[in-house]
Amino acid sequence: MPSPFELVSASIIVFLCISLVSAILANHQQFLVKLSNALSAAACLLAAFGGFLTVLSGSVETFILPIGLPDMPFYMRLDALSGFFISIVGLLGFFVSVYSIGYLKGFLGRRSVAPLLVFYNIFLAGMLLVLLSDDAYFFMISWELMAVSSFFLVFFEDEKVPNRRAAFIYVLIAHVGAVLILLSFGIMAGFAAGFESFHGYTFSAMRMAEMPAVWASIAFILAFAGFAAKAGIIPLHVWLPEAHPAAPSNVSALMSGVMLKTAVYGIIRVGFDMMGTPQWWWGGLVLALGLVSAVLGILYALMQSDIKRLLAYSSVENIGIIFIAVGLAMVFAYMKLGTLAALAMAAALYHMLNHAVFKGLLFMGAGAVLHATHERSMEALGGLIHKMKWTAPLFLAGCLSASALPPFNGFVSEWLIFQSFLLTPALPGRLLNLLIPLGAAALALTVALAARGFVKVFGITFLGQWRGRHDTHVAEVDWPMRAGMIMAALSCLLLGIFPNHVIGWLDAVPMSLVGGGIGETAKASGWLWLTPVAAERASYSAPLVFVWLVLVIGVLYFIFRARGVSIRRAPAWDCGFEKMTNRMQYTATSMSMPTRRIFGFAFSIREAVTVVSRRGSSLFPEKYLYRLKVRDHIWNFAYKPVSEASFWIARRVGKLQHGRIQIYLLYSFITLVVLLVFS
Amino acid sequence: MDLSLAAQINSVLAALILLTSFALLVQRRIQGLLHIFAWQGLLLSISTAVVGYSAGLHHLYISALLTLTLKVFALPYILYVLIHKLKIHKEVEEVVNIPTTMLIGIALVIFSYDLTSPVRELSTLLTRSTLAVALSTVMLGLLMMITRKKAVTQIVGFLSLENGLFFAATSATYGMPLVVELGVALDILIAAFIFGIFFFQIRTTFESLDLKEMEKLKEDE
Structure with a gap:
């Protein structure tokens, strides 16, 4: 039996080999799509299994890869935290890879899919390497590998101007973020081993570092800003609604479902594992920005009529919700409230898993709609429930999860976040005490608005009447695409029905980070009831809710059937008027x-x-x-001034460049003389 | 040889090198320019040999020999062939007129003397007084590169600048280690070949060796 680390590293090697093979076999497109995606799916399963086992046993494995610069090998480490994220990457990667077998057929004959497959696999390998790396140097290399390969994926359909623009903004913000992360690591490494030595670059050395409070805060803020840029936290979110619609849908599913999570992983790794939350306001900062992102993200999402853009903004919202939970966990960890910190942390992790699955499902569904209709704007869709009999209910399952409705998974994790808000005791700092109830209210608003947003997505796209051209032929997507979505939808349901098992499984992560767990208390009243802290405070039985729902629906269906009520068919959404055209519908x-x-x-x-x-x-x-x-x-407020200022400076500096060699020599000469005079 | 005699010879040679530097600035014909450059190399070579003899450093003889073959024979010959092949016989064209250039050159020499005065007081080497001349040669070479329009004259300016650096090395520290000197010599030789290739390329592209033409390479806004 190979160890979890061996499983995960084997999957990384497979990914890298697939990308090589994809480059070689670029002439056999049809065969390549099947082979490459099937292998990716297998490798994803391997990684997911490795991650699953790590979290299950709570084991820690380290490995030193003897390559890199002389005397600076790559350190790797697989612990419960990275194992959890690896299983998310593997799980969604598996669904999406199966889905891609069908989805990529849409590109055949139009353009070569080889670059897509090459970078898709490098992207997956990069994400796993980010999660495995245990030193700053290797982390940055993997981080860049992930960022650059996803840049090429966004850039895939490069003949469209908006896609090129989106890819540029994406890579720009990704690099600004990477620089900030690098600076933060630099500070930590400097305090770990002094600025003359390179030996502070491992994470284990940084964990040991004694840092003055000011420098620790600066390092944390730098790391937070860098990771927030990747996560799409407002105000650093602008790349997200541009890049996600531009990328092919299978890639958007992965970017939104798991790539954003690597940024959260980074914050948890730095904030909890490497620095240990010595300041309460760090948590307050994360919480406040999470709240802003959640509320504004869903408001922006509501305004969109491009289905993928809407989903992208919804990712901003969900990342905000995750940050809320992470921020709460930081505050509680600072106050040494082990159980509460574990509750908030478990809620954050659970929501990450859920968001990965349902957002993956939704992007796959959007991809299916795009594949079938070649249309992204909801204003030109409608009535697809009749034409896409599989996609519609699967997409609905995703919408229900994203709207946090029981019995689906979104409900459980958001309920847990509410519980951690409601169980909060009095906190030090008036500001924080103000923030907690405000945050709970804002979260409630967010969830309600999210439900509204998904009513819009599903209602406009799948209900009503077809709004597009009359001659468009819409056909249901093929089986691999359906299979990917069915598996994701089933996971949404199962993750929602069996929360106790999930929490029991991921309990090793809060155990190792905040020194407490809720695995025991959660199932104190048996596997049927989820009791996060104590049964008399709050409890939820997902299996019972599910059974009740199924019973009620079944009984109602049976009653109507038994009474022999005939189904009357009428034009959809005609409000009782006759001769409504499809252009008069609600849009x-x-x-x-x-x-x-x-x-x-x-x-x-x-x-x-x-x-x-x-x-x-x-x-x-x-x-x-x-x-x-x-x-x-x-x-307008944050980005336009910066971009205009940089253009202004560039124009001024550009005047130095005359194109005359004599002038350039004169510059050197004057510099030389000035330096000699003032030396 | 008496040490003070060696120092005196060296000073005379330094003065002559400075003179050739000014001559390079004044010379209007390209052929003449090459002759002066060869003379400068010869003076440099003699000076190096004298320093080597008086200080008893025998590796300086090799440097002197290298200078002699490269800067007196090889490089002027290469440039001469180039000029013939490119059929350049016109006068040297300058950006700033010659009297002004001379005045700037004089100012630079005074500046160099001022700059090296602390070194002259501290150093005990017999070549210490020539450091200022070496620095002036560097500056004048740079000045020549700035004030000339044609590519060939700029190369001569660059080579004269290199002469100045070499002279500075001998006068300040009795020369660089032999390995470094060999490397520098090889670099110069290779640079001369590359310049030659570039001249042909520039001329075929712009049909002129005037550097003004290269302004077209600048990206338009």
Whole structure:
């Protein structure tokens, strides 16, 4: 029986080999799509199994890879925390790889899929390496491997201008983030072994480092900012809604489902494992930014009519929710409240797992819609429930999970986060005491708005009548795509019905990080009831809820069937009027109108109505044109000044460049003379 | 040889090198430029040999020999062939006129003397007074590169700058280690070949060796 570390490293080697093979076999596209994705799926399972075993046993394995710079080998470590994230990567990677067998067929004949497959596998390997690395040097290399390969994936359909722009913004912010992380590691390594020695670069040395409070805070803030840029925390989220729609859907599923999680992994690794939360306000900062991201993220999501953009903004929201839980865990860990910290941490981890699965499912569903209709805008979709009989219910399962409705998985983790809010005792610091109830309220608002957002996604896309061109032929997607989505939907359901088993499994992670666990108390009242802290405080029985739901639906169905009520079919959404055309339906824009009115202050909205044709009466023009442009304020406030300033500086500096060699020599000469004079 | 005599010979040679540097600035014909450059190399070689003899450092003889073969014969010959092949016989074209260049050159020499005065007081080497001349030669070489329009003259300026560096090395520390000197000599030789290739390339691309043409390479906004 190989050890978990061997399983995970074997899967990494397989990924790297697949990308090599994909490059070689670029001429056999059809065969390549099947072979490469099947192998990726197998390797993902291998990694997921390795991660699963690590968390189950709570074991720690280390390994030193003797390559790299002289005297600086690569350190690797597989502990419960990295094992947990590896199993998320492996699980979603498996679903998505199976799905890709069908999805990539859509590209055949249009363009070569070889680059996609090459970078897809490097991307997966990079994420696993990030999670395995145990020194700053190897971590940064893996981090860049992940960032650059995903850049090429976003860049895949490079003939479209928005995609090139999206990829550029993505790689820019990814690198700014990487620089910040590098600086943070530099500070920690400096205090670990002094600035003359290189031996502080391992994470184990950084764990031992004694740092003054100010420097520790600076290092944490740098690392937090760097990881937040990757996670898409507002205000560093701008790349996310650009890059996710631009990437092919299987890649967006992975980017949104698991790549964002590696950033959370980084924050947990630095904040808990390497620094041990010596300041309470670190948690407060994470919590506050998480709240902002959650609320604004879902508000922006509600405004979108591009289905993948909407899902991308919803990822901002969910990452915000995860940050809320992580921030709470940091606050509790600082106060040495082991059980509560473990509760918040378990909630965060659980939500990460859930978000990976349901957001993966939703992006796969969006990909299926895109594959079938070649349309991303919800304004041109509709009524797909009749044409895509498999995709529609699977997508609905994802929507229900994302809206946190029982019995699906989203409910359990968000319920746990609420529990950790509600069980919070009095905290030091007035600001923090204010933040907790406010945070609970904001989280409730977020969840409600998220439900509204997913009603919009599902309702506009799958219900009503077809809004697009009449001659479009829409067919259900093929079996591999369905299989990927079915497995993801089943996982959503199972993760929602058996929370006790999941919490019992992942309990090793909070155990190792905050020194407490909730595995024992959670199943104190038997496997049927989830009791996070104590049975008299709160309990939830997912299996019973599920059984009840199934019973009620079954009985109702049986009653209606038994009474012989015939089903009457009428045009969808015609509101009782006759002769409604499909252009008179409720649209995505009109559905988000109330939100636009209420929360208008959060966006920069430009609305214009112009009369296009005025044939006939002047009072009743024949044709109107309605334009709506909604952008977030942050672009104008934070990014535009920076980009304009850098262009301004570049133009000024560019004037130095005359193109005349004599002038350049003169620059050197003057520099030489000045240096000689002042030496 | 008496030490003070050696120092005096060296000073005379230094003065002559400085003179050739100014001559390079003044010379308007390219052929003449090459002759002066060869003379400068010869003076440098003699000076190195004298220093080597008086200080008893025999590796300086090899340096002197290298200088002689490279800077007196090889490089001027290569440049001469180049000029013939490229059919350049025109006068040297300058950006700043010659009297002004001379004045700037004089200022640079005074500046160099001022700059090296602390070194002269501290050093005990018999070549210490020539450091200022070496620095001036470097500066004048750079000045020549700045004020000339044609690529060939700039190369001569660059080589004269290198002469100055070499002279500085001998006068300040009795020469660099032999390995370094050999390396530098090889670099110079290779540089000369590369320049030659570049000249042909530049001329075929721009149909001129005037560096003004290269402004076209600049990216437009």
